[in-house]
Amino acid sequence: MNTTNLTIKPTMRIQAFYLFFIMNSIQTGSGIMGVPRYIFMEARQDAWISVLIAGLLVHLVMAAMFAIMNHYENTDVLGVQTDLFGKWIAKLLGTIYIIYFFFVLLSVTMDYIQVVQTFIFPRMSAWVLSLVLILLIVYAVMSGLRVAVGITFIFFFLSLWLLIFLYKSIAYMEITHFQPLLEASPSELLRGARHTSYSYLGIEILFFIYPFISNKEKAKLPAHLGLALTTFFILLVTVISIGYFSPGELPEQVWPVLVLFKIVEYSVIGRFDVLVVTEWMMVILPNMILLTWIITYITKRLYHVQQRKVLYVVAVLLLIGAGITKHEYFILQIIDTVAATGFWVAFVYPLVLLPLVWMKSKWKRRKRGGAKT
Amino acid sequence: MKKRGMRRSNSKELLPSSIENLKTKLQEAMHNNPDFQIRDFEIGGQRVLVFYISIIVKKQQLNDNILAPLLKGDKQWTTQKLINALPLGNNVAQTKLNEVVDALVQGSVGIYIEKESELITYPIPDQEKRSVDKSDKESTVLGPQDAFTESLTTNLNMIRWRMNTGDLVTEKLLIGERVPTEIRLVYLKNLANKEDVQTMRQRLQDLVVDRIEDATPLTYYIEDSSTSIFPQFYQTELPSRFSYSLSMGRVGVLVDKSPTGIIAPTSLFSFFESTEDVFMRWNVGSFIRILRFFALIISAMLTPAYVAALTFHYEVIPTPLLTTLGASRAAVPFPPVFEALLLELLIELLREAGARLPTKVGQTIGIVGGIVIGQAAVAAGLTSNILIIVVAISALASFTAPSYLIGSTIRVIRFPLIILSGFLGLIGIMASICFLIIHLLKVTSLGRPYLLPIYPFVGKDFSKTFYRLPYYFNLKRSFSYKPQDMIRYPKKKARKMKDIDD
Numbered sequence: 001m002n003t004t005n006l007t008i009k010p011t012m013r014i015q016a017f018y019l020f021f022i023m024n025s026i027q028t029g030s031g032i033m034g035v036p037r038y039i040f041m042e043a044r045q046d047a048w049i050s051v052l053i054a055g056l057l058v059h060l061v062m063a064a065m066f067a068i069m070n071h072y073e074n075t076d077v078l079g080v081q082t083d084l085f086g087k088w089i090a091k092l093l094g095t096i097y098i099i100y101f102f103f104v105l106l107s108v109t110m111d112y113i114q115v116v117q118t119f120i121f122p123r124m125s126a127w128v129l130s131l132v133l134i135l136l137i138v139y140a141v142m143s144g145l146r147v148a149v150g151i152t153f154i155f156f157f158l159s160l161w162l163l164i165f166l167y168k169s170i171a172y173m174e175i176t177h178f179q180p181l182l183e184a185s186p187s188e189l190l191r192g193a194r195h196t197s198y199s200y201l202g203i204e205i206l207f208f209i210y211p212f213i214s215n216k217e218k219a220k221l222p223a224h225l226g227l228a229l230t231t232f233f234i235l236l237v238t239v240i241s242i243g244y245f246s247p248g249e250l251p252e253q254v255w256p257v258l259v260l261f262k263i264v265e266y267s268v269i270g271r272f273d274v275l276v277v278t279e280w281m282m283v284i285l286p287n288m289i290l291l292t293w294i295i296t297y298i299t300k301r302l303y304h305v306q307q308r309k310v311l312y313v314v315a316v317l318l319l320i321g322a323g324i325t326k327h328e329y330f331i332l333q334i335i336d337t338v339a340a341t342g343f344w345v346a347f348v349y350p351l352v353l354l355p356l357v358w359m360k361s362k363w364k365r366r367k368r369g370g371a372k373t
Numbered sequence: 374m375k376k377r378g379m380r381r382s383n384s385k386e387l388l389p390s391s392i393e394n395l396k397t398k399l400q401e402a403m404h405n406n407p408d409f410q411i412r413d414f415e416i417g418g419q420r421v422l423v424f425y426i427s428i429i430v431k432k433q434q435l436n437d438n439i440l441a442p443l444l445k446g447d448k449q450w451t452t453q454k455l456i457n458a459l460p461l462g463n464n465v466a467q468t469k470l471n472e473v474v475d476a477l478v479q480g481s482v483g484i485y486i487e488k489e490s491e492l493i494t495y496p497i498p499d500q501e502k503r504s505v506d507k508s509d510k511e512s513t514v515l516g517p518q519d520a521f522t523e524s525l526t527t528n529l530n531m532i533r534w535r536m537n538t539g540d541l542v543t544e545k546l547l548i549g550e551r552v553p554t555e556i557r558l559v560y561l562k563n564l565a566n567k568e569d570v571q572t573m574r575q576r577l578q579d580l581v582v583d584r585i586e587d588a589t590p591l592t593y594y595i596e597d598s599s600t601s602i603f604p605q606f607y608q609t610e611l612p613s614r615f616s617y618s619l620s621m622g623r624v625g626v627l628v629d630k631s632p633t634g635i636i637a638p639t640s641l642f643s644f645f646e647s648t649e650d651v652f653m654r655w656n657v658g659s660f661i662r663i664l665r666f667f668a669l670i671i672s673a674m675l676t677p678a679y680v681a682a683l684t685f686h687y688e689v690i691p692t693p694l695l696t697t698l699g700a701s702r703a704a705v706p707f708p709p710v711f712e713a714l715l716l717e718l719l720i721e722l723l724r725e726a727g728a729r730l731p732t733k734v735g736q737t738i739g740i741v742g743g744i745v746i747g748q749a750a751v752a753a754g755l756t757s758n759i760l761i762i763v764v765a766i767s768a769l770a771s772f773t774a775p776s777y778l779i780g781s782t783i784r785v786i787r788f789p790l791i792i793l794s795g796f797l798g799l800i801g802i803m804a805s806i807c808f809l810i811i812h813l814l815k816v817t818s819l820g821r822p823y824l825l826p827i828y829p830f831v832g833k834d835f836s837k838t839f840y841r842l843p844y845y846f847n848l849k850r851s852f853s854y855k856p857q858d859m860i861r862y863p864k865k866k867a868r869k870m871k872d873i874d875d
Contacts, residue, residue, distance in 0.1 A: 015829075116800060121685070132797070132804045140811045150814040150828040155807075270691040278799040285807055 005073050006211045013214035016222055018149050022209065022290065023202070023226030025152045028233055029287035030111035030335075031199030033255040033280075035234055036241035040250050043192030045177060046184040048239050050192030055231030057193065058200050061347050062227055064354045065203070066220055069210045071357050077207035078301050084356055094302045097204075098295055100338075100345050102314065104201060105291040107338045109133060109322045110331045112284045115255060119277040130322035133281075133288065134315050140289045141296065141311050145212060148293045152286040159282040162261075165272060166240060169260040173243030197347065198339035199234055202287070203227065204346045208294050292318075387470040392420050392487055399424060402474050409477075417447040422492075425482040431499040434461075439482060439495065452489045459495070466491045500524060505531070508611055510777055515652040517613040525555060525629040528612070532559060532627070535616040540564070543627075546577050548591075552584040556591075559615075559625040566622060566855050569638060572819050573624045588626070588633040597817045602785065604778040605818040607636040607643060614648045622856030624819070638819035638854060640826070642838045645669065647775035650841060659840035666839070668770035672783050675767045676713050677794035677802050679760060683709040685798035697759070704754035710795025712756050716764045717787065719746065724768070724784075825853040 039047035068080060075083075077097075081090035113129045140151055184192070206223060213219050241256045253259050258280075264272035295314050296307040325331055387398060396411055403409040403426075411424040421443065425435065442458050443450075456464050465481075467473045468491050473483060480498025505527065508520035521528045529543060544558040556577060560570050576595040585591050589608060596605040609615055615634040619625055626635040645665045650658040682689055683698065690698065705712055723742040727735040743765075750756045767787070774780040786809070793801035816823035826834040831853050836842040838851075849859045 017830075120798070120800065128797070129800070132800070136804060136807055136811065139808065140814075143815050147811065147814045150824070151811060153828055153830065154810055154814070154824075158810075265691070267691060268694065269689060270695075271686075271688045274686055274689050274799065278803045281800070281803045281807060 005075050006079065007074070008212050010214075012145065012212060014146065014149050014209075014212055016213050016215045016218040018153060018222075019206075019209075019213065019219055020222035020226040020229075021153045021156045022149060022205065023223050024229045024233075025156055025283075025286040026202035026205050026290050027200055027227070027230040029202075029284050030108045030115075031196075031201065032234060032237060033111070033115065033257050035196055035199045036238045036256045037250055037253055038195040038198075039192040039238060040242060042195055043184040043188050045179070045242055045247070046182055046189060047192055047242060048235060049182070049184075050189050051196060051231065051235045051238050053189060054193035054196040054200065055228070055235070058203060058231070058347065059224060059227060061350050062203055062206065062223060064350045065206050066223075068350065068354050068357050069207070071361060074211050074216075076209075076211050076301075077204075077353075078298065080353065080357065084353075084360055091302055094298055097345070098298050098302075100341060101291055101295050101298070102317070103334065103338050104342065105288060105295070105314075106318060106321045107331075107335045108284060108288055108291070109318060110325055111335060112280065113322060114328065114331055115258065115277055115280070118255075119258065120274055125323075126326065127319070127323040130319055133285070134319050134322075136285060137288050137292050137318075138311060138315050140285075141292045142308070144307075145209075145293060145297075148286075148289045151289055155282040155286050159279055162276060162279060163236075165261055165264050165276075166236070168264050169240055169244045172263065173240060174246075175243070177243050177245075177247065194343065195339075196234060197343040198335065200230065201339070201342040201346050202290075204350075205290060205294060207350075208297060385470045386468060387473060388468045388489075388491060392422060392485075395422065395485060398470065399473070402470055403477070414444065416444065417449050419449055420487040421450060422485040423482065424477070424485075426477055426480070429478075429480040429499055430482055431497045434497045435482060438497075439484070443484075450486050452486055452491065452493060455484065455486065456493065461495050461497070463496050464493045465496075466493055468492075500526075502527060511609060511611055511614070511647075511775060513611070513647060513649045513652075515649050517611070519612060520610045521612060521615075521627075521632040521634055523630050523632050525557065525627060528627050528632075528634070529557065531612040532616055532619075532625075535612060536561075536619060541619070544574070546574075548577060548580055549582060549584045554585045555629040556585075557627040559619060559627060561619055561622070564620070564622045564856050564858055565624055566857065569624050569819055569821075569854070573626065573637060577626070585628065588628040588631040588635055591626070591628055591631075592635055597819065598815075601812065601816050602782055603641065603813070603816055603823070604644070604776070604782065605637075605639065605816065605823065607639040607776065608633050608778060609636060609776075610634070611648060617648055617651065621850055622854055622858075638821040640818065640821075640838070640853070641779075641813060641823050642826070644776045644779035645774060646838075649775075653841075655841040655843050659842075663840060665773050665775075668773040669783060672767045672770035673786055673790060674802065675763050675770075676717060676760075676787060677790040677805075679763050680709045680713045680791055681794040681798040681802055684795055689799075698757070701757040701759050705757055706754070708795070709760075710791060712760055713764070713791050713795075714788070716750070716756050716760055717791065719750075720764055720768045721784065821854065826851075 036047065039050050043050045068077075069075070072080060072083070078090060078094050081093050084090075085093070109130055110126075112133070113126050116129055117124060117126070140147055210216070210219070237257045237260070240260060241250060241253075244260060245253065245256060250256060258273055258276060261273045261276045262271070266272075269275065292311065292314055296310040299305050299310040300307045325334075387395065390398070392413070396413075399411065400409070406426065408426050408428050409424070410427050411422060414421045414423065423439065423443070438461050439459060442460070443455070448454075452466070465476065467476065467483070473492065473494065476494040476496065477483060479496065480500070481494040481496045483492055483494045485492035502524035503522055505519050505522055507518045511520075512518075519531065521531070532543075533541065538561075540561045540563050542558075542560055542562050546556045546558060547553040548556050558570070558574055558577065573595075580594055582594060585594075592604075592606045592608065593599060598605065607618070609618075610632050612634075615625055615636065618636045623636050623638065626637075628635075646662065650662050652658075653661065683702070687695060702709075707715070719742070723739060726742070727739050729735075730738060747761050747765075751758050751761060768784075771780050771783050771787075774783065790802065790805050793805050795801075797804065813824050814822075814828060822829060825831065826838045833849070834851050834853050836846060841847075848861055848864050850856050850861055852859065
């Protein structure tokens, strides 16, 4: 099964425009809740420039990914790796992907549980919450990619309205917080850009979902637009956070984006941030469902194990992982590690892979040409 | 159809045989039924047998159209002569015993002339049925009021008159191993999606049951997922709705002895459409349809939200409101979950009692239950005033659904939601919403996704599902169900505008 080209049944294919929602949903998750703080600590008031730099670089990475995939007829990164490095190294790299995705999933789960514990239920057990989330994930992933994409699509619209309620914090922004402009050094800006990596993680899903797309010639635009929307979201919350919080206050806030909603108040709703944290489940779930689907899919591709069985194993591991970790320090440690690893796996690796693919195809062509003459 | 052979294997040849022999064979096959009558005539020295089940044939027709011509004069009859002489159509020549018995139990009269090689049967069934009534379950203000009855002939008649086009196909199928029931697969030949028609036909043909009680149980046999709480086929008693769906390219099923028509495929949202929306002006129709979707959300979410807020999230309620709520709940000794469950249960009891009792008593019960018990419950300090309002609104909202089936589904969904919100607060509600959406994404109706214009996304169909637009935007049929012909009317004609002072 681990051959280069894949044939996907027509009923399992998805249309290209869903890539927009897939890309945006898998990136927008737990990272965006806290990202302004991290960038701000590096680049201070120029943090928004860091976001733009990071956005541009990620677009480049995505272009590289498309270049790799277009070299082949219909395959995912596992097929590409087999083609380049042979069966055993490809299997090793695939396993790294599995472990990496599992830890991304774990970090997202733990982060959300922590947010809920902080904002809504300080004494709620992590076991209960992770059980609820995991049951939903298992139920969704049971029906495969089509349902996962459907959830992504519907939940995108069901959570988009949250943006509207940023209006109040926009009204309280202070323009002086952005001055003086360009105070940060280029290296600080780049370090700030690197700190966004946790929020941009997820574009590697393109490597796996690409063979499922029915109209590939139209795939680039929606994917890049989805990425651009992510950049816009991060930029928006970063700009508002810098303007809204005083420079001394922002580094104190672990989840500045959620705090931005605290100021919204109506005659029927007192604490809006509680609703936002609840609603955030709709932001986080598509993310987790897609990640779980990828894990089961890769395992099936590599080891020919039934996806259902993998799903149960992942669910149990996730439950244990999310249930037993209690210390905030430890959770932050995991998130930092995932972010650092993700930087290499998601952004650097495709850029390394592309020249190899080029070289291989050039070598092949020369060999074939040599045989002819 | 092969399976049906199992039902009666005694397909014995009845003829040729002597008159006496035939008589005993028929009596035997009819198990000496007291209603089964065999009349032995001697006309011009020739013996003629006329036999029928007396209570299910039309006596008038039997006397005027069969016996009177038969007994007039003293001529020699042959089967062919008889067919020519009797003013009835539908004569069937029979030789097999089981076929004769089948015809007899369906209200046929059998005639056998001595020494002929076959006997003939004439169907003149006398079927008791009620007349066409006003719709009770799905009442509408505008538009046709008539409803299906228990008679398939009447129902087909109503559909035929509504859709008097040669395109209408009503395929006949017999389902039921022990008691066969006639079923009609109704669709427009040049419009309905062929795949849908084939799927439906296949499911009906593959069905092996002893007997079908009604159209509603039939849907439970053939629908996509029997574990889901959501109905997957639309059931209607309105011929207008049935024929409207046919003209949109759907497939319909009518069952004999059932006042319910089945329509498939359906999406969740078609349960919130009423034919009335089509008869309304588009802007009013849109308003009402959107109102129904809001009603759905209110009905499912309002009580759980109350429970969640009052159990865990006091901080979400602003202080002035909290004071009012607190004052009204001050005397209530129960936690909000219990309080809400109690009241919801009360409403459900009232609804069920109202539905079971005769109309006049039902109204009284409604008033007694609604006003007296509600007031007393508050006065006794069992529930708060505000919860009574909340529960009443959500009960009211659940009755706005044009389909009774989806209304009951929503009312049942509310209970797990209330319990979960009592345990996990807002998180519980959100988790259940997510669960419901995931579930709805999995459900299919006749193999087509249940959330159709939303996912898979078909933006063009939004104006047919969620709101309505003026007629010149509705040039096309719903794209979601892929009818053979998309165009309802040409664009040019619809768009033609007159100049000023033209």
